[in-house]
Amino acid sequence: MIVGAGVSGLTVAYFLRRAGLGVTVLDTGDAPGGTMQTVIDGGWLVETGPNSALETTPLFGEMFDGLGIAGEQLYADPAADRRYILRDALLHPLPMSPAAFLTSSLWSVRGKLRLMKEPFVGRGAEEETVAQFVRRRLGEEFLDYAINPFVAGVYAGDPAALSVRAAFPKLYALEERYGGLVRGMVRGAGERRKRAEKAKDRARMFSFRAGMQTFPNALGRSLGDELRLKCTAASVERKTSPGGRPEFVVHYRRHGEPGSLEAPAAVLAVPAYIAESFVRPFSGSLAAALGRIFYPPVAEVFLGFPASAMGRPLDGFGFLIPAKEKRKILGTIWSSALFPGRAPAGHVALTTFVGGSRQPLLAGLDDGELAGTVVSELRSLMGVQGDPVYAKIIRWEKAIPQYGLGHLELVEEIRTLERNVPGLYLCGNYRGGIAVGDCLTSGEGLARRIAGEMRNQ
Numbered sequence: 176m177i178v179g180a181g182v183s184g185l186t187v188a189y190f191l192r193r194a195g196l197g198v199t200v201l202d203t204g205d206a207p208g209g210t211m212q213t214v215i216d217g218g219w220l221v222e223t224g225p226n227s228a229l230e231t232t233p234l235f236g237e238m239f240d241g242l243g244i245a246g247e248q249l250y251a252d253p254a255a256d257r258r259y260i261l262r263d264a265l266l267h268p269l270p271m272s273p274a275a276f277l278t279s280s281l282w283s284v285r286g287k288l289r290l291m292k293e294p295f296v297g298r299g300a301e302e303e304t305v306a307q308f309v310r311r312r313l314g315e316e317f318l319d320y321a322i323n324p325f326v327a328g329v330y331a332g333d334p335a336a337l338s339v340r341a342a343f344p345k346l347y348a349l350e351e352r353y354g355g356l357v358r359g360m361v362r363g364a365g366e367r368r369k370r371a372e373k374a375k376d377r378a379r380m381f382s383f384r385a386g387m388q389t390f391p392n393a394l395g396r397s398l399g400d401e402l403r404l405k406c407t408a409a410s411v412e413r414k415t416s417p418g419g420r421p422e423f424v425v426h427y428r429r430h431g432e433p434g435s436l437e438a439p440a441a442v443l444a445v446p447a448y449i450a451e452s453f454v455r456p457f458s459g460s461l462a463a464a465l466g467r468i469f470y471p472p473v474a475e476v477f478l479g480f481p482a483s484a485m486g487r488p489l490d491g492f493g494f495l496i497p498a499k500e501k502r503k504i505l506g507t508i509w510s511s512a513l514f515p516g517r518a519p520a521g522h523v524a525l526t527t528f529v530g531g532s533r534q535p536l537l538a539g540l541d542d543g544e545l546a547g548t549v550v551s552e553l554r555s556l557m558g559v560q561g562d563p564v565y566a567k568i569i570r571w572e573k574a575i576p577q578y579g580l581g582h583l584e585l586v587e588e589i590r591t592l593e594r595n596v597p598g599l600y601l602c603g604n605y606r607g608g609i610a611v612g613d614c615l616t617s618g619e620g621l622a623r624r625i626a627g628e629m630r631n632q
C-alpha cells in the first residue's frame with residue numbers, strides 16, 4: 176500500500192506492479208500527480224508545478240512506452256537551451272561554449288580569471304553550504320551571477336542554506352572523487368556514457384502535448400480501482416497478522432467517513448511535513464527531523480499577453496535573477512516559446528516565480544498585488560507593454576524541500592527506521608533529489624528493494 180500519488184509514489188506503484196506485486200495507492204487529492212498538475216483553460220495551458228522535466232534517466236522512456244504515452248511527449252524547442260541571467264538590469268545569455276564564455280558579458284575579466292584557478296583549489300574539510308563550496312572553488316562572482324540564480328530556479332532556495340553534498344551530490348562528487356570540477360567533468364562524462372545516464376546540462380527537456388499531468392494521469396489509469404483518490408490518510412499503525420507477520424494499517428477519511436486499509440508493507444510517499452505525524456509512533460526523533468525540513472512558499476504567476484506586447488524576442492527558456500539584483504521575482508519561464516499549445520494563436524505565456532527562501536513574504540501578497548508586481552517587473556526587464564489578457568496564480572505554501580546542512584544524517588535516520596521497522600518505507604522528493612527524474616530513480620530503486628524484501632519473506 177502506498178500513501179501519496181505524486182510522481183514518487185506512482186513510480187513505486189508502477190514498478191511494484193511490474194514485479195508482479197499487488198498495490199493500492201491512496202491520495203488526498205482528486206487527481207493523481209501531487210504538485211504535477213496541468214490546468215487547461217481556453218487556449219492557455221498552465222502547469223501548477225514542473226513546467227517541464229529533463230530526460231536524465233532511461234526510466235522516462237521505459238515508463239512512457241509501458242504506459243502508451245510516448246507519442247504524446249514533446250521535446251522543447253532547441254532554442255530553450257539559451258537561458259538568460261540578469262546583471263545590472265540587463266539580460267545576459269548564459270554562455271554554453273568555451274568561446275562564448277570568454278566573450279560573455281555576464282562576468283568580469285577578473286571573475287573569469289578566478290574560474291580558471293579552479294583545477295588548483297584543494298578539497299574542503301567539513302560539510303559546506305553550496306555558497307561556501309562555490310566561493311572556495313569558483314569565486315564570489317560566479318556564486319552571485321551563476322549559482323545563486325540557478326539555486327533559485329531549481330530549489331527556490333538560498334545557496335547559503337543548502338548543503339552542497341545533499342542538494343548537489345553530483346557537483347560535490349566531482350571534488351570528492353576527482354579532486355576538482357573541471358577534472359571531474361571530463362572523467363565523469365565517460366562514466367555516465369557507460370551507465371547510459373545523461374548530465375542535467377545535456378539531457379533533453381520535455382513535456383507532453385497536453386502538459387505534464389499526462390504522465391501521472393497515465394500512471395493513475397494503469398492502477399485502475401487500486402488508485403483511491405480523496406482518501407486522506409490520518410495515521411499508520413503496525414500490528415501482527417494471525418500468521419505472525421507484521422502488517423500495516425492506514426486509517427484514512429474519505430468524504431468525512433473513516434476507513435482503513437491493511438497490507439504487509441506501507442510506503443509513505445507524502446511530503447516530509449505530512450510523513451512527520453505518521454512516523455512519530457515509530458521514531459520520535461526522525462519525526463522531528465522530518466518536521467524541520469524547510470519548504471519555502473512559492474507563488475507561480477502565469478500571465479498571457481498578445482505576442483505584440485513583447486519588448487524582446489522570446490528566444491530561449493527564460494531568465495533567472497541573482498539575489499544581488501534586488502528584484503521582486505525569482506525568474507520567468509517563456510512557457511509558450513518552449514512548447515507549442517501553451518497560449519492561443521497570436522499570444523504568449525510567461526510563467527514567473529515569486530517568493531522562495533529569498534523572499535518568502537512576497538509569495539503571500541494578494542492576487543492583485545502579486546500580478547501587479549510581476550507585470551511591473553516584466554515591463555522593466557523585458558519591455559513588456561500593456562496589461563496581461565490572462566492571469567492565473569498558483570500558490571504553494573510549502574513548495575520544495577530544502578536540503579540543508581545535516582540533511583544526509585536525516586536520510587541515514589530514514590534508512591535506520593526502515594531497518595528497524597521492516598515493511599515501512601519512506602519516499603518523496605525530500606530524499607534522493609527534487610527533480611522529476613530523481614523521483615523516478617528513487618521510486619524505481621525503492622520498488623526493487625521492496626520486491627526483493629517481499630520475495631525473501
Ligand SMILES: Cc1cc2nc3c(=O)[nH]c(=O)nc-3n(C[C@H](O)[C@H](O)[C@H](O)COP(=O)(O)OP(=O)(O)OC[C@H]3O[C@@H](n4cnc5c(N)ncnc54)[C@H](O)[C@@H]3O)c2cc1C
Pocket residue numbers: 178179180181182183184201202203204207208209210211223224225226227228229406407408409444445446449473475571574575602603604605608609610611612614
Ligand atoms: C512550483 C514547482 C515547480 C517545479 N518545477 C520543476 C521542474 O521544472 N522540473 C522538475 O524536474 N521538478 C520541478 N519541481 C519539483 C517536482 O515537481 C517535485 O519534486 C515532484 O513532483 C514531487 O513529487 P512527490 O511525489 O515526491 O511529491 P508530491 O508531488 O508532493 O506528492 C505527494 C502526494 O501526497 C499526497 N498527500 C499528502 N498528504 C496526504 C495524506 N494525508 N493522505 C493521502 N495523500 C496525501 C498529496 O496529495 C500528493 O499527491 C517543481 C516543484 C514545484 C512545487
